[in-house]
Amino acid sequence: MTLPQVCVSYILRRTDDGRTQVMLGRKKKGLGLGNFVGLGGKLEPGETPVDAAVREIHEESGLSVRASDLVPMGRLRYWFPHRPAWSQESSVFVCSIWSGTPKESDELNPEWFDQGALPLAEMWDDAKQWLPGVLAGKPIFADFTFGADLATVVEHSAQVDQPGRECQDHTGPIRGSRITSESPALVVDHNGS
């Protein structure tokens, strides 16, 4: 079954005192209203996940990123047997090289959170199982099934940690990007604030 394709990106910065922070925002509309989420959304026709991530980052936060600076960190599939239209497949990226000044959008108001103080209780239920790992540089390929309340994960696949696994979309490899155990997720080098 081909699921609707979405992307999510986690923008990183390093504070002057050496803490790593991630940009999240409370979703103002649509699926996951009120949850803190990364920047992302649906792929438009003909877009690759990377193309969509560049566009969504700009639309939702005002920041500019280069496709080549997005680090692919894996693929998540969300299954909603009680609301099949919500099931989707999400390509996950982190990005520590970006430019611009974050600004509020229709979708969310960007905020910075310390990597060690994520608002996991106010995020989608699955995030606690993979987001800290992804921000620490650990790729994720996993499936999460939500229950009748449409909010609680009732089943998930064992986390598959496969360094070197090619990250593919339905039309082919993402610009040849390859996840390695040395994915530079935390190489923070940006010129924004």
Ligand SMILES: CNc1ncnc2c1ncn2[C@@H]1O[C@H](COP(=O)(O)OP(=O)(O)OP(=O)(O)O)[C@@H](O)[C@H]1O
């Ligand atoms: C179910 N558990 C979940 N856990 C973590 N993150 C989740 C998620 N479910 C959706 N997401 C994220 O939400 C965005 C799509 O949301 P979705 O409402 O489909 O799209 P959105 O309305 O933003 O799309 P447009 O910007 O209009 O294209 C996209 O980043 C996606 O990764």
